[in-house]
Amino acid sequence: MADRKTVYFDTSALAKWYLNESLSERVEEYIREHGPVEISDLTVIEMRSLLARRRRGKDFDAKTEMRVFAAFEEDIRQGFLIRHPMPVSLAAGAVNLISTLPDVPLRTLEAMHLVIAEGINADVLATSDLVMVEAAKEMGLRVVRFI
Numbered sequence: 001m002a003d004r005k006t007v008y009f010d011t012s013a014l015a016k017w018y019l020n021e022s023l024s025e026r027v028e029e030y031i032r033e034h035g036p037v038e039i040s041d042l043t044v045i046e047m048r049s050l051l052a053r054r055r056r057g058k059d060f061d062a063k064t065e066m067r068v069f070a071a072f073e074e075d076i077r078q079g080f081l082i083r084h085p086m087p088v089s090l091a092a093g094a095v096n097l098i099s100t101l102p103d104v105p106l107r108t109l110e111a112m113h114l115v116i117a118e119g120i121n122a123d124v125l126a127t128s129d130l131v132m133v134e135a136a137k138e139m140g141l142r143v144v145r146f147i
Contacts, residue, residue, distance in 0.1 A: 005124055008038045008117035009081075010110075011046035012128035013146045018047075018068050019054070023128070023146045030126065030144065031080070037126070039076075040084045040116045046109065047072055086112075087119050097135075104135045114139065 016027040031037055055065040075081045093115035098106050110132050117125050125136040126144040136143045
């Protein structure tokens, strides 16, 4: 068996596995080929928020929102997604990363995801966020883009 690469999925890319969006099929194919993939507690919070926001925006109803979130939680329980806790040093790491990459317009949650990915020694970052692509490359991470 080949060495498994550690692939960290941020929420922007992972949401495509659960919602019918542009490039959803590519995300599904990638996860099936490279899984299980890594996520974090931050991903869980963001996924919950994203689903609630989409429901409020009338993209789907409350029943669909709960069904999708339950499927997400089941994928964690089944080990398709490996969930990592947010490290105690997350805030300091995010502040440092923003300082280290002064020309990259990192937002708070992007910096936090990158610090978590770095902390779990991810080989690859999977994202649909152009700023994350830029920052991850500056950090020396291989990037899989779903944009």
